[in-house]
Amino acid sequence: MFSAEFNSIDQAIAFEKQVKGWSRKKKEAIINDNWDLLPELSRSKSFAK
Incomplete structure (x- = not known):
């Protein structure tokens, strides 16, 4: 949950x-207070390696 x-x-x-x-991963990042x-x-x- 996020507010x-x-x-x-x-x-x-x-x-x-x-x-x-x-994406789900971005949503989970803000839920877990990992804005960074x-x-x-x-x-x-295509840029990830």
């Missing part, structure tokens, strides 16, 4: 839409 506070409902909705498009992993998990598979 965050936003200054407006528009910010909250925008963040929710963004997260819905993320997001850039690595965002890289294209």
